[in-house]
Amino acid sequence: MTTARPDPRLMRHFALTGALAIACFSAAMAWWLTVFLETRLVERDAALSHDFVQSIVDTQRVAELIRQGNASDASVIEFVSHVAAMPDVLRANLYSTDRKVLWSSRPELIGQVFSANEELDEALAGEVVTHRSSGEGDEPLKAEHLLLPSGPDRFVENYLPIRSGPVLVGVVELYREPVALNDAIFNGRLRVWLGAAAGAVFLFLSLMWFVLRTERALREQQSRLVEAEALAMVGELSAAVAHSIRNPLGVIRSSGELQREMGADAPPQLCDDVIRSADRIEHLVRTLLTYAREPGGRDEQSSLDQLLQEAAARFEPDLLAQGKPFEVQLAPQLGHVAVDPVLMAQVLASVLANAAEATQRGQAVRLQASAEGPWAKVVVADEGCGIPPEQLADVTRPFMTTKPRGLGLGLALVRRVVERLGGRIELDSPAGGGTRVTLHLPRT
Incomplete structure (x- = not known):
């Protein structure tokens, strides 16, 4: 009697389905976490830049000059020079509230007015706006992106509103190539994906361990059920034939012993064979009855x-x-x-x-x-x-x-x-x- 084995194809299909589901979930979570991490890092970097620029405005007291559009004043020129000298800055522009470029690190842009700039509109409404290029080279360039230095394929564009007290007086636009920020984003993304991969592998192995353990327990339970069925069969069989076999078996053995003692015509070896065969049958019947009952x-x-x-x-x-x-x-x-x-x-x-x-x-x-x-x-x-x-x-x-x-x-x-x-x-x-x-x- 053999125990039915589980279909190996079922386990293989379960493993493939489980691996695919875990991989999709882990990839989705890793993608969401990398987007969240990148967004928060870029926003935090923009907030720090805004606080720094606003502190220069407050220290040099140039807010009123900027509100008046007096970009030729020495204090304003000193202010924008400090802004343009910030680390990783590719270009700095200073906008008035009427969208006009009051000053730029590229003199060609001074005096120009760029239309259709949603980021500038948000900044003029008082919001710190940031945008990070994908670096894929297929993003459409806006008018103010012209004359950017060639070479960097990933830059951050910040629109930083500056105020005089509660009154907005202008917007500083910075184009930066933040090496430290890009490195932090890259390392963070790498750790997120490696963590997601390690988590997926751990989850898959844990799931497979649990499934294999459950399968082994089910197989053992199935084996016990098969044995229980066999035991019931043995009990019915033994109850039906034990007494019927033992009675004639006793007569056969007694006849063999009697013939051997009386020295009948049958050879002694034949009598011994009869007795031994009867003992063997008795042993089989006893084993059958013993197995059928519960151990003490x-x-x-x-x-x-x-x-x-x-x-x-x-x-x-x-x-x-x-x-x-x-x-x-x-x-x-x-x-x-x-x-x-x-x-x-x-x-x-x-x-x-x-x-x-x-x-x-x-x-x-x-x-x-x-x-x-x-x-x-x-x-x-x-x-x-x-x-x-x-x-x-x-x-x-x-x-x-x-x-x-x-x-x-x-x-x-x-x-x-x-x-x-x-x-x-x-x-x-x-x-x-x-x-x-x-x-x-x-x-x-």
Whole structure:
């Protein structure tokens, strides 16, 4: 019985869809943050420039001269010279309230009036206006952009209203190439995009981890459901056939024993085969019934030393009679395990029976046990044919067997009992042959 595997295409489609959605969201957020960062930095730079220019106006007391349009006064010339000497300034213009250029660092522009200038209109309304060119080279040039120095492909244009108290007296227009500002914007944009990329990767990996963990939990739950269905099937099957099989089976075994004792015409070896086959059927029926019922509670105790010695004593004569060496190494004082002794004996019998059936004459079976702190370690190893690697992970599932005459419940029972105890089972089948079953049992 195999467990249905999830469709790998579903996981692949989910990963692609999730990656695309996260990438789009992260790109949109990064774009919005870079626009916000650039806008705020440019606005802050313009506000600082406005405060600086207004402080020069107040210090040199030229507001009234500018309002009168007296651009030839020495104080006004000194003022505009200071403005034009500000760092990163490409050009400085001084506008009167009637939109006329009173002074410019380019004398060709003095006296001109430029129409259709929305930024200047906003500045004349008292607003600090800023505009940053894209640097793409495809923006239409306005009339006042003429005669700008060639070379810079990204500049900032500031319209800074100047006042005399509450009265607006003019507008200073600055064309600047702010290297520090451009560097700050570039570094900020780079960090935003790198942060968005790192966040997207982290979010995607976290989502995939959660999905894979959920998928693993669902797969385990599905496996338990399949096992529960198998258990219900075993219960119904065992209840239907157990008594019907055991009664004639007892008669067959008794007849074989009677014929062997009376020395009938049948060869003794034939009687032994009948008895051994009857015992095998009895073992299969007992395994079926044992698996069908729930393991006992943890209030029951089993002496592991006694159970291992009894199991070794039970299997040793048959193994030696079949020409299979049986090696036993049991450490003293292994302690107890919290399980019904009959059930634990059946667990050991299932593992040893598998080892006996997997070996041929001359191939050894080994039973080892040791104590490792709070754990008891029981190892059953054989030199048989081994288990194919592709079947190794499934042999502890109900009805999974590599033997043509097996029920596939022996190792399933072992795993079920050991896991209910809080222990674990390990199976190893090297390429050279042989199988090693290790039981880790919590001691009490």
